[in-house]
Amino acid sequence: MNNLNDTLPDLMRRATEHLEPPSTDLVERGMRHGVTLRRRRIAVRGLTGATAVLATLGVIVGGTQVFGSGEPAGEAPAAGPATASAVAKVGAVTQKETLETLLALLPPDLKVGQEQTWGFPGFNGAAVVVDDGKGPSKLSIAVSADGQDGTCVDPQPGTCVRRPDGSLITVSAKEPTYGEGNPGGVVRNSVLVTRAGVGSISLISFNAAEEKGVDKSRAEPALSVTALTALADDQAWRFPAKQPIPSSNPAKPEPKSPGAGKPAVPVQQTLQTLRNVLPKGLTVTRPQTWGGGSEGHNGAAFVIDDGKGLSRIDAFLTYEQPVTKCGPEGIPNCRVRPDGSVVGWVKNEPVYADARQKVNGVVSSRVEIHYPDGRMISMTSYNGPQEKDARHTRPKPAFSTDQLLQMAGSKSWAFPGTK
Template identity: 30%
Template sequence: MPVERQYNDSDGSGERAFEVRLAAALHDAGDTFEADRGALAAGGTVRGRRLWLRRRATVLGGAAGVALAGVGGALLVPGSGSPSERPPAAVSTTPRPAASPTARAVTSDDMIGMLEKLLPEGKFGKAEGRGVDVSEPLAAPSAQVVFDDGHGPGAISVAVNRVLPGGSDARQAVQCPDKIYTPYDGCVTRHLPDASVVTVVKGYEYPDRRVDTKLWTANLVTPDGHHVSVSEWNAAAEKDAPISRAQPPLSVDQLTALAAAKEWRGVVDAIPGDPRQTQEPPVAQGDGRPVLKTLTSLVPEGLKVVAHGSDDDSEFSYVVVDDGKGRSLVQVNVQPDMSDVAKQLFGAGSETLPDGTRVAERKQPGEKGGAGVVMWTVDTIRTDGFRVVISAFNSGSQQSAATRTAPALTMKQLRAIALSPKWRS
C-alpha cells in the first residue's frame, strides 16, 4: 500500500493528521472486537475509499515490523501486522459548513427510527445508533439494525457525513474500487435526477474470502456535499456471525433508494462545523500517470504488462506483468520528504551506498494472506528524503492464491528499478 508521508505542524495540519493516524491505529488494534460499523462507515468510508488504493503498498519495516499507515501522516507501529481491508475509523478532513440554524438535535433513537422506517416490512433487532453530538463534531451520526424480511436476518447500517462538493473526498466516495486490491462481484454508479451520484458495490466482508460473508455498500454524494453510506450483510453481524441468507436483504435498487432518502440530508445539515478544518479547493481528478509511466518504462524486457493502475495523488502505481509463467503484481510508491522516518525504515540489515542512499531488502509472506503468496520488497531513500519502495508478488493480486513460485522480477531487478534516476523526473 502506499505509505503516507509525514508533515510538520506549522499549518496546524498535524493535529488533524494525528487524529486520523490514532483512529487508524486503534482500528487495527481493535480488529478482534466488534466495532461501531456505522461510525466507521461515515467517518472512514470517504477516506477509506482512498485507502483501498493507498493501503495496497504497505511496507513492513524489516525486523522491527514497522507498518506505515494513516492519512496525511505516517504512523509508526512497532510489531504491528498488515492492516485489514476495512476502511479505518479515520475522519474526513474536508471542511464542514456550519450546521443549519433550523436543524434540531438528532438523537441516536432518531437515527434508528429513521432507518427502520425507511426499510421494507420486516422484523428488527439489535439496534444501535449515534446521534449528532455537538460536543463531538467529528463523530458521524449512524444507525445499525438487524433486519429480517422473512428470509433470514441481515445487518444493515447507515452513516452520514459532509464532504466538500467537488473535492477529492466527494469524488473518491463514489469511485468503484480497484479489483486488483478489492475483490467484488459488481459495481455500478448512477446519476440521480437531483444530480446526486451513488455507487453500489457488491463485495465481501473479507477480501481474501476466508469467510464468504457478503458486504454490499451504497455511497451517495449530493451536489451540496451530503454523504450517505449504507452497508448490508447476509449475516446478522459484519463479523463472527453465521451466514443466514444467500444475499443481503436489500436489492441494488432498494439500497440506492435508502441512501437517497431525504431524511439523511436533514441529519447532515444538523452536523456542527469543525473550526479546526480549513477550506480545501475542489480538485481535478489525477491519474498518477508520471509514476505509472516511469514504472512501465522500467519493466525488464520479456515481461508483458497485462494490467495497471494508479493512485490519484501521483505517488503510487502498479502493474501486473506476465512472463508466460503466471501473473505477478508489481507496485511502487514514490515519496519525497521522508527523512524523518528513515531510522525506523532502514535499521539493522540495511546498507548505505557511496552516495548516501540507504537500501533495505525484504522477502516475506504476502500481507493479505493469499495462499502461498510472497512479497519481495526493495526500499530506498536518498539523502534528501526521496523514497522509492517497490514490491513484487508471485500472484496477480494480493488476495488470490500464488500463480507462480516466485515473483516475476528478481531482487536485483527490483533494486535496479528502485534506484533508477528516472524517478527524479
C-alpha cells in the first residue's frame, strides 16, 4: 500500500460516495461520458489528495495524543489506546453490527435518524444523521480489514503520525467539501486510525445532513476531531477479516485495441484540424492539447468568441472496442446511422450535479461518433471559458449539437493509434 496521501482521500470519500448518482451511459461500453472524458480530465488537471492538517491541530505524539487547536473550549484531549491492537476483535462482522456499534457509542443526548449501511468483503460502512439541538449533522463510519485501506508506509510529518501503541492516525478539521468558494458551506471533520495487524477505521462528521448537494445546516460539524478520535479508539469495534487473494483462473486477456499498430498522430495536428473545422469569423484563443505519442488518445481545445461571450470547445479522438448499438440506458439522444456508426448527443447538460451548478451555471452540449472500425470522436461546447472552476459567460454553448456533429464528422480528422 502506498503513502496515505493516496489512500486517505479514497477512504474518506468512500463513506458517502454510494449516495452519488451514477454516471450516465451514452451507449453500451464505449459511449459513457466518464469513459470518454476521464483521461482528458486526468491529463489536464491531475489528481489532488485530501488536506491533512495534523501539524496545525497541535498533535502531540508522546505518551498522550492531543488535538487542541480549533477544538471547543473545555473539551478533554483524546488519547490513543495503549493496547488497541492486542484487544481488537477481527472476524465476520456484519454491516448491521457496525451500525449498531456506532449507535451504542454515540452520546445519549443526540437525536439520531436516517440510518444507512453499505459495504463489500473486507469493508463495512454506515451512516446516521445526528442532531444536538443545533441542526442536523451527518456522521459516517467505515471499518476496513487489515491492509484493505489506510496503511501508511514511511509516514511523513503532517500526513500520518504513528502513536505509541503502533497505530497510525490522520485527521482533518473543517475541511471544505468543495473548492471554488465552497458553495453550500459544507465542511467536515475526519479521523482515520489504522491499527497495526488489525484494520482501519474512519469517521467523518459534516455540518449538514448530507455531504454534497445541500447547504450547511449548522455552523460546525456535530462531532469534533477529539470526539471522533475517541470513537475511533473505542475497543467495541470489530473489524472485517482480511480477504484472501482470489485463486481463480486468470482473467481473459483484454481484446486487442483496434488502434494497435496504427501510427500515432501529433497532437498539434489534432489542434490544427480543430481550428480548420471551426466556422470562420471567430476569435480563437487559449489553444490546449493533451494525450499524443503512445497515449492512444488525442485531445485539443480552444476558447472561441463569436461576439456573444467566451465558449470552450473540446475535441477528443481515440480507438475503442467497436460500439454497434445504443445501450439500454443513455443520454436523451442516440441512434445508429445507415453506415453503421453510432452517434449520441446531449444539449445544455449541467457540468455539476450539486450546489456548484447554481454558482457557476456552466452547461455543455456534447456529441460522440463511434465508427464500426473502432474510431471514436467526441466534441463538447461549453457556455463558458472552461468546463469547471469558472462562471458561465453566455446563456448557452456557442455550438449546437447539429454543428458539433457536422464538425466531428469531417473527413479531415486523423485518429491516433498506439504504435
